[in-house]
Amino acid sequence: MSSVKQVLAVTQKEFISEIRSPSGVMTSALFGTVAVVAISLTTADVSIEPTISAGLLWVVLLFAGVIAMPRAFLQEEEQGTGDLLRLIGEPEAIFWGKGLFNGILMLTVGLVIAAMFLVLTGQPVVHPGDFLLGLVGGCASIAGAVTLCSAIAARSANATTLTAAIALPMLLFLVSLGTTGMRSAFGADHSGRGLMVNMALVAYAIGTYAIGSMIFPRVWKR
Amino acid sequence: MNRLINPIFALVVGVVTVLSFVAPDLPMFQRPELARIFFWHFPCPILATCLLIGGAYMSWQYLRTNDLRWDIRALAMQELAYVFCLLTMATGMIFSKAQWGAWWQNDPRQTSFLLVLMLYFAYFAYRAATQDTLRRASNSAALALATFIPAMFLIYVFPRLDPIQSFHPSDSVMKGKIHGWYAYITLLVFALVTIITVVMYRMRVRTAEILRNLEEDSNGSMESHGGNSAPTGVVRPISLPRED
Numbered sequence: 001m002s003s004v005k006q007v008l009a010v011t012q013k014e015f016i017s018e019i020r021s022p023s024g025v026m027t028s029a030l031f032g033t034v035a036v037v038a039i040s041l042t043t044a045d046v047s048i049e050p051t052i053s054a055g056l057l058w059v060v061l062l063f064a065g066v067i068a069m070p071r072a073f074l075q076e077e078e079q080g081t082g083d084l085l086r087l088i089g090e091p092e093a094i095f096w097g098k099g100l101f102n103g104i105l106m107l108t109v110g111l112v113i114a115a116m117f118l119v120l121t122g123q124p125v126v127h128p129g130d131f132l133l134g135l136v137g138g139c140a141s142i143a144g145a146v147t148l149c150s151a152i153a154a155r156s157a158n159a160t161t162l163t164a165a166i167a168l169p170m171l172l173f174l175v176s177l178g179t180t181g182m183r184s185a186f187g188a189d190h191s192g193r194g195l196m197v198n199m200a201l202v203a204y205a206i207g208t209y210a211i212g213s214m215i216f217p218r219v220w221k222r
Numbered sequence: 223m224n225r226l227i228n229p230i231f232a233l234v235v236g237v238v239t240v241l242s243f244v245a246p247d248l249p250m251f252q253r254p255e256l257a258r259i260f261f262w263h264f265p266c267p268i269l270a271t272c273l274l275i276g277g278a279y280m281s282w283q284y285l286r287t288n289d290l291r292w293d294i295r296a297l298a299m300q301e302l303a304y305v306f307c308l309l310t311m312a313t314g315m316i317f318s319k320a321q322w323g324a325w326w327q328n329d330p331r332q333t334s335f336l337l338v339l340m341l342y343f344a345y346f347a348y349r350a351a352t353q354d355t356l357r358r359a360s361n362s363a364a365l366a367l368a369t370f371i372p373a374m375f376l377i378y379v380f381p382r383l384d385p386i387q388s389f390h391p392s393d394s395v396m397k398g399k400i401h402g403w404y405a406y407i408t409l410l411v412f413a414l415v416t417i418i419t420v421v422m423y424r425m426r427v428r429t430a431e432i433l434r435n436l437e438e439d440s441n442g443s444m445e446s447h448g449g450n451s452a453p454t455g456v457v458r459p460i461s462l463p464r465e466d
Contacts, residue, residue, distance in 0.1 A: 148364075152364055169340035173372065173380060211367070
């Protein structure tokens with residue numbers, strides 16, 4: 001089977017697993033929804049500045065991602081299918097397959113959360129292109145980093161908590177970059193730097209997946 | 223000759239310490255006498271970076287060779303790097319108080335270094351949470367490599383990005399703003415701290431290797447006393463007479 005077919009087969013397997021027990025997407029969407037509604041409720045009688053809006057949205061995205069993504073590898077160990085996957089799959093294909101699934105899942109959750117956030121807070125988007133690029137780059141970065149961290153922590157004690165603990169510091173500065181980009185999309189920064197920052201997010205996502213695919217084979221079969 | 227090294231080193235440390243107090247105050251600081259913190263602040267991030275690079279290299283060597291000696295070396299490097307990151311943070315806060323009047327300025331440099339501390343704290347948290355020696359070695363090596371690029375980005379790129387505005391100067395050395403007493407003493411302190419770091423690294427590696435050998439010896443002796451070894455001799459099936 002060619003590498004691309006293997007990657008797609010792993011992604012398909014992840015989708016089937018998620019459809020059978022959609023706990024990842026449900027937990028993440030529920031967390032995101034509750035967080036956005038909480039923001040909307042607590043700021044009902046005040047208008048939020050674009051900078052604060054951007055920061056709040058990114059914090060919600062970050063934690064929604066960290067809650068949902070670790071399942072990709074943890075569920076293999078919980079269900080006892082990890083060893084079978086190690087026997088039959090190429091490590092690179094497994095990483096890319098699970099990373100692709102996580103990327104799609106994170107992007108879906110991110111779009112839903114962002115849409116709800118915009119509707120409930122009434123925040124206008126001045127530059128939709130910047131907004132979408134930042135969202136795609138940010139979601140892909142979160143998915144790449146958390147996929148790698150969950151692979152590293154999958155067989156440790158307290159794996160879910162540990163994955164979040166080691167992934168969050170890697171992602172914190174993304175919040176800073178993402179907030180700068182989103183602020184520009186919301187029209188609070190007219191310097192034109194939003195595009196540069198959003199490109200940095202996309203570059204970080206590419207870097208994370210590239211490094212992950214190099215490191216992952218060396219930890220997966222041990 | 224070996225006997226003389228320690229007294230000579232102690233003498234040099236003493237001379238440099240005295241020189242650092244002889245150096246003139248810097249009037250550009252809010253508290254000119256506290257400008258001397260620069261002697262100790264400047265070498266710390268550079269050494270921390272060198273140690274982080276060394277740690278990443280040794281982690282990669284471990285993943286390549288599966289030799290646990292590389293894991294010991296990588297851990298020693300990361301531990302020392304963390305110590306220097308903490309010293310950078312501490313001296314940076316004193317610097318911040320001396321120059322800008324507050325211990326914590328929310329300056330991008332300070333914040334990004336705090337994130338680096340968190341990144342490497344995660345490395346040690348991971349090692350503490352994993353009991354299996356080989357898995358801990360391979361996965362923590364992977365984690366060290368995965369955190370290396372964000373760490374370098376946070377130390378060198380993030381504070382220099384166009385939209386980020388930092389109080390912290392980034393071009394003092396490149397543009398030759400450090401000269402005279404301050405350049406010479408900083409170089410001397412840098413050299414001394416580097417020597418101390420090399421000695422500490424070698425001691426740490428040696429200690430870890432001795433501990434690992436002791437652990438292997440104790441496991442070996444347990445097996446020789448029958449702890450985990452299979453019994454010798456052959457067990458044959460026998461038939462028992464049936465009782466009618």
